[in-house]
Amino acid sequence: MDAFTSHTGIGVPLRRSNVDTDQIIPAVYLKRVTRDGFEDGLFSAWRNDPTFVLNNPAYAGGSVLVAGPDFGTGSSREHAVWALQNYGFRVVISPRFADIFRGNSGKAGLLAAQVDEKVVQRLWDLLADQPGTEITVDLESRTVRAGEGVDAIEDSFDIDDYTRWRLLEGLDDIGITLSHADDISSYEATRPSWKPATMHA
């Protein structure tokens, strides 16, 4: 995974709450066996609507999605994270993320930045008034910045310490865990014999 320290890119306002994983990418798009090529499925139902924000040229090339609360609810499909990344998003900002989506983001290298609901509202207003405005998301200092002068927004975002560290270092979880293989073996030796197995010697 590539390290993530700071990202600056055009903000895209998605004025919806409860954006579930079936909206992010419907099940029919989940049949690929690779990690790429999912951008076609991203918000596919909404993209038929010419007024949908991703169809607005003012936000073209956007890489920071600003969404309402409960983003990523529903399915465990990591394809939702890949679809956002494949399309070009590096960061999603929301007042609240579904657990599995947030976990998947951390593993795949998409930054899920949780901010106060008021910050989302201010970002939405700013992006509506000045489409094409860039947002800077700094993982080192955990801050979101956008706009200039009286409209300037600067606030902190939440992300758990461990995910932040892993993203900053670009570390592979499996590699970290395998460095504790002895602990796993010791644990395995203590498991009761009656625990079920799918295969029998």
Added chain:
Amino acid sequence: MGRTLSEKVWDEHVVRSTPGEPDLLFIDLHLIHEVTSPQAFDGLRLAGRQVRRPDLTLATEDHNVPTVDWDKPIADPVSRTQVETLRRNAEEFGVRLHPLGDIEQGIVHVVGPQLGLTQPGMTIVCGDSHTSTHGAFGAIAFGIGTSEVEHVLATQTLMQAKPKTMAVTVNGSLPAGVTAKDLVLTLIAHTGTGGGQGYIVEYRGQAIEELSMEGRMTVCNMSIEWGAKAGLIAPDQTTFDYIEGRPEAPKGADWDAAVAHWKTLVTDDDAVFDEEIVLDASTMTPFVTWGTNPGQGVPLGASVPSPDDFEDPQDKVAAEKALEYMGLEAGTPMRDVKVDTVFVGSCTNGRIEDLRLAAEIIKGRKVDPDTRLLVVPGSVRVRLQAQDEGLDVIFTEAGAEWRGAGCSMCLGMNPDTLEPGERSASTSNRNFEGRQGKGGRTHLVSIPVAAATAVRGTLSSPADLDPVGSN
């Protein structure tokens, strides 16, 4: 201070705990299906890694599989490739697979319990959010993404921050005709889709204790629909009776040792939950959704709400969008809502008890001529048992379609989908926009409501039906 059930199960699985880091948890059972595993196996191959514990891993095919002509090659080439990829991976990495056509094939969350692999006090994961189902046995069970699937394959562990604990206490008894599904839909309407976020939830109280294992699985299945990390229920005699004698259940002295341990898996009297919700089952009624998330529900006897009924501006906007998508007018009685398709099945309501209950209501009646009733057993075993009991005849004589096992119309990855604008009453778990097919409109319902709706053609409960034979 005492510990809660989930804390006990958690503590038993900690491989490594270090301040400032998530715990490293051992995983007792890893369930796999074709949709969320191919990229994980690719990752293993790329890094030259093996599956650490194939003996704690089980694969089946469920999301893509057709429910008709399952003895023929899968028609959709992309679905076929995904299923074939799972078969190749299972063979290469030595994982036990129950493929389409095998007697143990079915929805992964129906198969695990049915084989007796799901047992109290376990940690169970799967690349599927409805893994929470297995919590019904007193296990910590949750859905994971593909990166975590790869992590479990390679290490049989997961790094997890310890969630907070919540108790959902449901006092009293459910009235006749009101089911576990109504209970959990009532709960989600109360909490909203994010209410459980960050918690492992223990369902307890008289109404929960009185549920069968199937009913408990229905409740735990939908834990994810209100955002909970996992939901679980303390094991008791109902649990032990369900497991005993199943193919992978402990036998002889192992059974006694297991039960002795399982009996310790209860929340201590002096344990403290971080949060508690208390509900009264005796006031619950059949409950249905009107909107596009599982929290947008009302009693069947109520009407479609108006966006003005909501104080929170986000909820108001969400209601407006949901009503528009669902093609519903505020104030319409839910019982007047005309339904095109009724889907009985899924990991929420596709077990034998569900099919028996549906058949009991359908028996001697006819499906409304303008309505389609699709009955999809959760597994091949459920299908065969239903056939032994003659349930398939009851369904087909009423005009229903009796299908093969799989996820089917719950998420429409196979050909079982709604047409744009088509409306369903569905015993599944998600009413998201387009979930059952692009433009499809889903009302989540219980088994009795599904069966009665199939007969009347509008959202109904069995109480609305004419007596059998009265024409």
